[in-house]
Amino acid sequence: MSNQQQSGGKIKVGFKQAAAMLFPYAKSRIVEQIKSVALIIIYLILFQTVVLGIAIAQASLIAVGLALVIGGLAFFMEGLLLGLMPLGEVIGLKLPQKSKLPVILGFAFILGAGATFAEPAISVLKAAGSSVKPWDAPLLFLMLNKFSGYLVMSVGAGVGIAVMFGMIRFMYNISLKPFIYILVSFLIVFTLWSFFSENMRNITGLAWDCGAVTTGPVTVPLVLALGIGICRVVGSSGSGSSGFGVVTLASLFPIISVLILGSVLSSSVPPPMAEKEFFSAANRDKAEKLFDSREGMLGYAFQNAKEESQLALFDGDRGKMLEYVSGLKYDVDQAAAVFGAGAEAMQKWAALKGTAEQQSAVFADKSATLAAVQKFSSVMEEPLRPSELMLRNIKAAAQAIIPLSIFFLLVLTLLLREKLPRADEVFLGLGFAVIGMMLFNIGIEIGLSRLGNQVGGKVPSAFKAVELHEQRSAINGFDPGIVKTAISPAGELESFFYVKGKTGYSQLPFKEEQHNPETKQYNFTPTRGPLFGAEGALSGIIVALIFAFALGYGATLAEPALNALGITVEELTVGAFKKSLLMQAVALGVGVGIALGVAKIVWNIPLIWMLGPPYILLLIITKISTEEFVNIGWDSAGVTTGPITVPLVLAMGLGIGGQVGVVEGFGILSMASVCPILSVLMVGLMVTKKRKAALQDNAATERAEVAA
Amino acid sequence: MSDGKRMARVSAATHRGMAEQIFIKLRECGITGGHLAAGRSIMLEDKKGFLGVGARSAIVEDPIEIISIIAPTEMESAVLDAVVSAGRIDIPGRGSVHSEEIVLLKAHELCVEQPRGCVSGQQGGAQYIEELMGICCIVQRGQGDAVARVALDTGTCVPAITFGLGTGVRDKLGLLRIAIPADKEVVALAASVHDADAVMELMIDIGRLDEPGKGFIHLFPIRKGVVNTKITRGMPKHAASIEQIISALDQIKGGTQWRSRSGMAADGVSSRRKYLSGLSGLSLICDEGRADDLVKAAMSAGAAGATISRLKHVRPQDSPLAQISPARELCDMIVGEQQIPAILAALENAGAFDDKSHGLLFSKPVPKACTFLG
Structure with a gap:
């Protein structure tokens, strides 16, 4: 520090000197964190x-x-x-x-x-x-x-x-x-x-x-x-x-x-109980207390429960349920209370989680349903x-x-x-x-x-097969005709098909529920594991x-x-x-x-x-x-x-x-x-x-x- | 409240947890107040390694407490005896104690003891070594062990290490000061007067203390003390440990001159090295939080900087001393003797001795010191 200037007991430091002091300081702190x-x-x-x-x-x-x-x-x-x-x-x-x-x-x-x-x-x-x-x-x-x-x-x-x-x-x-x-x-x-x-x-x-x-x-x-x-x-x-x-x-x-x-x-x-019972008329009032409102409970059931449980909320009457769903189309406030805010919340639900009947209650016709399904299922990740x-x-x-x-x-x-x-x-x-x-x-x-x-x-892939969700992809124009059958030593039949990947051909197990015959799409999620020993070893x-x-x-x-x-x-x-x-x-x-x-x-x-x-x-x-x-x-x-x-x-x-x-x-x-x-x-x-x-x-x- | 009164300062390093007993014993002697600092001591331990691979003598660290008492000179022996008997410091490995002569320059009236107790030591069993010289070395945090190890490797004693904060040029930089580490380690040890120069020399070499920004080392006279010579940990392999033999011989020979070693320092270096002499160690003890301002005042009067460390003020709740906060700070400065009056005046003006600071300022001679001299 040759060019120090004393002024009021303080030393003025030039930019270069300051940098020369700050650099090792910052470096030591960052190196420490890199180590940690x-x-x-x-x-x-x-x-x-x-x-x-x-x-x-x-x-x-x-x-x-x-x-x-x-x-x-x-x-x-x-x-x-x-x-x-x-x-x-x-x-x-x-x-x-x-x-x-x-x-x-x-x-x-x-x-x-x-x-x-x-x-x-x-x-x-x-x-x-x-x-x-x-x-x-x-x-x-x-x-x-x-x-x-x-x-x-x-x-x-x-x-x-x-x-x-x-x-x-x-x-x-x-x-x-x-x-x-x-x-x-x-x-x-x-x-x-x-x-x-x-x-x-x-x-x-x-x-x-x-x-x-x-x-x-x-x-x-x-x-x-x-x-x-x-x-x-x-x-x-x-x-x-x-x-x-x-x-x-x-x-x-x-x-x-x-x-x-x-x-x-x-x-x-209420005490813990089966899903269907939970929404039944006998327990409904108590169940409702767990949610902010009746709509909240309905929304939760539509999003997370099985169809039979959803029906339980409408006393087992399917017509009543579908009527309610189609009614929501015209009542924006009510729909928001059930499915959350956002114009498309309800459509997204119907497209991704709704049953075929629920879909038809929400969408005008089959093509609208198809369009919606394609639209919402293609959104993989929220943009940053x-x-x-x-x-x-x-x-x-x-x-x-x-x-x-x-x-x-x-x-x-x-x-x-x-x-x-x-x-x-x-x-x-x-x-x-x-x-x-x-x-x-x-x-x-x-x-x-x-x-x-x-x-x-x-x-968990160390001990069991795990689905790799971020590698999920869809095969368009899937033809069920390519599905083959294989047999295990115990005589169980399993279906599979071949796919062509970047590096060659590989087999994939065929699962009926992943195939959408209407859109001709086959959604599949690759799996990995078990890496060590048999399943659950x-x-x-x-x-x-x-x-x-x-x-x-x-x-x-x-x-x-x-x-x-x-x-x-x-x-x-x-x-x-x-x-x-x-x-x-x-x-x-x-x-x-x-x-x-x-x-x-x-x-x-x-x-x-x-x-x-x-x-x-x-x-x-x-x-x-x-x-x-x-x-x-x-x-x-x-x-x-x-x-x-x-x-x-x-x-x-x-x-x-x-x-x-x-x-x-x-x-x-x-x-x-x-x-x-x-x-x-x-x-x-x-x-x-x-x-x-x-x-x-x-x-x-x-x-x-x-x-x- | 007296100017330039000669007093004795007794410092002891003991295992953690022993301070309480020692303060009780001191109270019996009429000493009510004292200061306590946390520190660590280092020892060597032989590590056998795995199948002989990696066998070495490693440093092991123990927490210690450092007690310091300021008392009238005539009570010096009584205080020493009390500390030694309460802490059983005469047994090697239990700690060390020494007394220095200081000049009490000025103090808040509460800080000066008016002891009423015994003046002569009641036991007189301990053998004190009189030919001692203290070495105090201030280095950057993390460098303490290397420098302190010199004391172990030369068989001098078990050193005590404390933490401190350095101030000086750093505080004139404004906020940019945060870029310069202020954390210091203070290594203190007591060597025989015959060896002190050589040990200091070695410490300068190891710590490269004559290079810029590495640290500061100085000697300070010790009147008498007990040195902890148990420098290795582990079971003794002979009928008597080497520490016992040394202390027995010290007693027989009546001193430590018999074991001084002249060839310890690297040849030739000492002649080239420039030392500072005629300096004074100025120490200010004040209430927590005041040290920053007071050191600034001292620096404006010519002090180069200070090392600030934390002390705990120990006193009974019912004594008048209880008006002083237990949280205290110690500011050590090394200054030229002729600067002392100006610094004292500046500290007085800054309120060092008022009820907000409860300051106590004393000095001691520093016959020899070394640092980077530009």
């Missing part, structure tokens, strides 16, 4: 191309998405370290000095509840429950759809109360262990009790997953920093890594609040609209960060009457965080989750579990909230507990958890069997672990399921769930929460044992000296 996501990306690509042998669809778009994820993570992490975490810490430092306990608790509740509304995990849960049918699990359906607002509120209240208790813990220096004993025992008993009610049984997975997903990448660092600040001004003489534990409580309390909400609502919903994508994600990122930051700033300036230290840095950091989160979310949407959906859904399932493990392991290493936790732990222990050790332990745990979660879905094991034993084991290990590791270990459970893991895991969980036909994909995430606690506590036990051994070595010397 490399494993999961390489894994996904290799799995898709080498194991499945399928080219990656939309590869260039996915590449752009992945680049955005990396850039977004770099910005976001820097934003956390410059902006959000210092802001949380300064409040933590000043609040106990300047306010009384009720004010602190009020602040804590608003923070907890606000954070939940700011980072709504409800979309994740809705995705996990997208295949839930109202007749199979009425209460679950109600909570995910009509009453999802209540669900969010109960989670928010749970997190709010959790943060309050977290603050009380810090102020009075209470151990985390009693909280864990009480909450976990209560939860296990509550879950066991729920097991005996058909409706409640279905929501236990949702409740446990709520606990896992509520603590997002903004909440966790903010709450951690706040806790660390508070512990620096209260607390005892220890310099230890206090300040942890809120995340644990924020993972446990929402489970309780959701289970309570479920038991309150459970009296007003960049401006809409940007706007939506800017909004989501701003919503997650700005209101909470403003709340913190207001508390700092108005309530505590303190000025913000290094304000310029903090504001820059907040800006970085918003930009980072936006880029990162866009990247996930167009890159990571596309890739994850392509791969995740195909993990144990060897294939084990391979799928290994894939699941690798997916969980790799995704966890890229999670921003876990990175923030790791940095904090390393910082507080002055490097004695390395971030990498913590992250490896957690990632291993998540991998095992996800593999177990997949096993749960494959073999349809009740959740209580999957969660009960680990949690009971955890209670024992918690008892013998040091306070420090109990805090860190339990907190890492809350941070594992973040924006990278969740879409990938859900894609796989739902893929497998869909393949093996279970009601919902819940439970994997809660497995991914419990196992890392175990692994971190085990590592903790090992480390403590070593340290104790070293100290005992010295104590032996001491005894020898005393003896001498």
